[in-house]
Amino acid sequence: MKDTIIREVYRVLEDRRDNPIDSYTSNIMKDDKKRGEDKILEKVGEEAAEVIIASKNDENLVYESVDLIFHTLLLLVYKGIDIDDIFDEFARRQK
Numbered sequence: 001m002k003d004t005i006i007r008e009v010y011r012v013l014e015d016r017r018d019n020p021i022d023s024y025t026s027n028i029m030k031d032d033k034k035r036g037e038d039k040i041l042e043k044v045g046e047e048a049a050e051v052i053i054a055s056k057n058d059e060n061l062v063y064e065s066v067d068l069i070f071h072t073l074l075l076l077v078y079k080g081i082d083i084d085d086i087f088d089e090f091a092r093r094q095k
């Protein structure tokens with residue numbers, strides 16, 4: 001179950017994009033075209049900085065990393081990337 005969670009979250013995010021409801025991810029994605037992207041990119045930047053601080057302080061690293069991964073997934077969904085393209089790219093790099 002746990003190893004399918006990324007696919008499940010991705011599927012929910014695609015649904016939030018395609019069938020908007022009043023929720024955090026729908027609202028950020030349905031925002032006026034450029035502003036929606038900018039807001040997500042801003043979050044990715046913030047979360048990346050929080051990962052750096054968490055690592056340096058040895059505090060909340062998993063929590064902050066999941067925030068960064070989540071907002072990166074949100075960006076990829078917003079940009080219309082198929083989840084299999086992500087897994088294929090990992091597979092392509094495998095030695």
Ligand SMILES: N=c1c2ncn([C@@H]3O[C@H](COP(=O)(O)OP(=O)(O)OP(=O)(O)O)[C@@H](O)[C@H]3O)c2ncn1[C@@H]1O[C@H](COP(=O)(O)O)[C@@H](O)[C@H]1O
Binds near residue numbers: 016
């Ligand atoms: N995994 C997440 C997830 N992680 C973080 N967030 C939200 O992202 C927002 C911003 O995150 P922040 O870390 O900046 O939160 P913050 O409280 O502002 O700041 P800090 O505590 O980090 O300082 C918060 O509202 C979080 O709740 C998430 N919101 C949704 N999901 C998943 O996305 C799905 C769709 O979400 P909804 O659109 O809310 O239905 C859900 O079913 C979940 O699976």
